[in-house]
Amino acid sequence: MANLGVDIAGVHFNNPIIAASGTIGFGHEYSEFYPLSVLGGISCKGTTLKERPGNPPPRIAETPMGMLNAVGLQNPGVEHFIKNDLEWLKQQNTVIIANVAGSTQEDYCKMAEILSDTDIDMIELNISCPNVKEGGVQFGTSCESVGTITKAVRKYCQKPLIIKLSPNVADIAEIAKAAESEGADAVSLINTLTGMRIDIHTRKPIIKNITGGMSGPAVFPVAVRMVYQVKNAVSIPVIGMGGISTWEDAVEMMMAGADAIQIGTVLFHDPYAPIKIADGLNQYLDNHHMTSVTELTKSVIV
Amino acid sequence: MKYDAQDCILVSKKQLTSTVYDFRLKNQHLAEITKPGQFVQVLVPGKTLRRPISVCDVEDDIIRIVFEVRGDGTRIMSEMNVNDKVNIIAPLGRGFDIDKEKKTIFIGGGIGVPPMLYSARQAGKNAVVINGFRNKDAVILSEDFEKYVSRLIITTDDGSCGIHGFVTQPLEDEIHTAEMICACGPLPMLKNIAKMAKEHGVPCYVSLEQRMACGIGACLGCAVAVKRSDNETFFQHVCKDGPVFNAEEVDW
Ligand SMILES: Cc1cc2nc3c(=O)[nH]c(=O)nc-3n(C[C@H](O)[C@H](O)[C@H](O)COP(=O)(O)OP(=O)(O)OC[C@H]3O[C@@H](n4cnc5c(N)ncnc54)[C@H](O)[C@@H]3O)c2cc1C
Numbered sequence A: 001m002a003n004l005g006v007d008i009a010g011v012h013f014n015n016p017i018i019a020a021s022g023t024i025g026f027g028h029e030y031s032e033f034y035p036l037s038v039l040g041g042i043s044c045k046g047t048t049l050k051e052r053p054g055n056p057p058p059r060i061a062e063t064p065m066g067m068l069n070a071v072g073l074q075n076p077g078v079e080h081f082i083k084n085d086l087e088w089l090k091q092q093n094t095v096i097i098a099n100v101a102g103s104t105q106e107d108y109c110k111m112a113e114i115l116s117d118t119d120i121d122m123i124e125l126n127i128s129c130p131n132v133k134e135g136g137v138q139f140g141t142s143c144e145s146v147g148t149i150t151k152a153v154r155k156y157c158q159k160p161l162i163i164k165l166s167p168n169v170a171d172i173a174e175i176a177k178a179a180e181s182e183g184a185d186a187v188s189l190i191n192t193l194t195g196m197r198i199d200i201h202t203r204k205p206i207i208k209n210i211t212g213g214m215s216g217p218a219v220f221p222v223a224v225r226m227v228y229q230v231k232n233a234v235s236i237p238v239i240g241m242g243g244i245s246t247w248e249d250a251v252e253m254m255m256a257g258a259d260a261i262q263i264g265t266v267l268f269h270d271p272y273a274p275i276k277i278a279d280g281l282n283q284y285l286d287n288h289h290m291t292s293v294t295e296l297t298k299s300v301i302v
Numbered sequence B: 001m002k003y004d005a006q007d008c009i010l011v012s013k014k015q016l017t018s019t020v021y022d023f024r025l026k027n028q029h030l031a032e033i034t035k036p037g038q039f040v041q042v043l044v045p046g047k048t049l050r051r052p053i054s055v056c057d058v059e060d061d062i063i064r065i066v067f068e069v070r071g072d073g074t075r076i077m078s079e080m081n082v083n084d085k086v087n088i089i090a091p092l093g094r095g096f097d098i099d100k101e102k103k104t105i106f107i108g109g110g111i112g113v114p115p116m117l118y119s120a121r122q123a124g125k126n127a128v129v130i131n132g133f134r135n136k137d138a139v140i141l142s143e144d145f146e147k148y149v150s151r152l153i154i155t156t157d158d159g160s161c162g163i164h165g166f167v168t169q170p171l172e173d174e175i176h177t178a179e180m181i182c183a184c185g186p187l188p189m190l191k192n193i194a195k196m197a198k199e200h201g202v203p204c205y206v207s208l209e210q211r212m213a214c215g216i217g218a219c220l221g222c223a224v225a226v227k228r229s230d231n232e233t234f235f236q237h238v239c240k241d242g243p244v245f246n247a248e249e250v251d252w
């Protein structure tokens, strides 16, 4: 058996498979299927300072080999998370990443300050949510805004800081560099691609919010390309995600440059995907006489 | 364990109408823990999202589902064959709380009829069932209902079978003695039923639909607006808080 452990910004993960924010809530529901320790880590649902009601339904649409969502960051607020979820999560023997969103720079800073005083392991700054009117992606689409918010949050953040990048930009590598130069400890990508579907019988958008974020297998090649470009541009760890559904996808994403991966949409299709991906990774490494999964990272031959 | 993703064997497949199929899925463990009004999430090969389908009935180690072909996913399901493995997440959601001692009216409209079978069965002789369909060709499951309940009333929009009209017509007569109403079907029908129930002071529970991803309450995709006691609306989730809701709390 090869070693599946990875270290990201000084935090040890038992395996490189992390559940992606927004797809696994705070872990409770999926812990009915298996102990969360089968996951290297869990990125919790995007959390804001105050409770958010989220967008009106419908929030979901299926797309060819993927889906759109416009949940709109429905969450019970950071204090509720700390009081009701964190203690339980800490007992699950997996790395806990708090995914943080806000409407203003002050929100993000305040969140980082509050969460730095808790037992979470890392903070993932969600400056790439396409489904809320203010905040979210507006901070994530130019090098200046990414640099500014990273720098500001860095002052308040005592935990390893991951910046989660939006794919809805012209040059994602430049954005990653801006985050790195202002103190990000790692970057994660990609968040969802903005998309839209229309019901041709009613002529109405399927999603009430009109547009939604696209995820699932259809975005995988885009994600692989972006991870490859970002890995070539920065020296901090890169967490790759977007459409990973099989262990083969996981290997490919790591070869492109990911130090760890996140999986989201596949959980809806097969809740047991994390276990299958870990088994497949192990097999692959054994078959190729590799002793550590870290050997895969950026091993693409070009 | 509350629910799990497991393979079932498709042990029988029947076509009930030109578009409606009746599947019996064998899985002892999941069948044992399934309650009336709950649903399953069916894995459809080639589709990213599972399809939510209500439990129509449970017979020993069998979960029975009845579904209509609406789009690509249900079409692929209809092409599954006996002995195929069908992966489902089940049982999901909170079903109807049935009180055997109370006269309960179960109302199903169209493809909202199947989930009422297992539920009505619980109430047995205190159940009155009103099933509404477009026309006689769409009528399904009548023999099954007759096996379990004392009274079955059929309505059709065009009068080709049973009472000519909507389910609310026979409900007018029955509602005076009703102690509870359970309903599943198109939203306008549920809305009318909820209104009548309120006028007559009869507790009313409705089974709602929403587009789903996880099916277990993690993704927050399947929101439905409900009213808090202070009349503020907020979002609950069909897969976890429902699919059955108190009609008084739904923000119609
Ligand atoms: C709790 C619950 C119980 C249900 N029980 C039954 C049942 O017993 N029998 C039955 O025939 N149908 C039932 N439905 C509706 C059934 O889920 C949809 O008809 C089915 O998902 C359509 O899939 P499709 O691929 O054929 O259609 P498409 O329109 O191609 O589906 C595209 C996407 O939209 C979703 N979708 C489309 N219509 C609906 C809908 N009405 N509700 C939820 N999601 C939808 C699909 O799941 C899929 O993700 C139920 C729905 C819910 C939420």
Ligand SMILES: Cc1cc2nc3c(=O)[nH]c(=O)nc-3n(C[C@H](O)[C@H](O)[C@H](O)COP(=O)(O)O)c2cc1C
Pocket (backbone or CB within 6 Å): A020, A021, A022, A023, A045, A046, A047, A069, A071, A073, A099, A126, A129, A164, A190, A191, A192, A214, A215, A216, A217, A219, A241, A242, A243, A244, A262, A263, A264, A265, A266, B213, B219, B221
């Ligand atoms: C229903 C849903 C909700 C999501 N919510 C969040 C969120 O709150 N914060 C965030 O950073 N990303 C969120 N995402 C994006 C995912 O974390 C991930 O970046 C994206 O889905 C791509 O990965 P996947 O194809 O494996 O799902 C959400 C995705 C989905 C499908």
Ligand code: FES
Pocket (backbone or CB within 6 Å): B211, B212, B213, B214, B215, B216, B217, B218, B219, B220, B221, B222, B237, B238, B239, B240
């Ligand atoms: S479908 Fe995910 S919360 Fe209901």
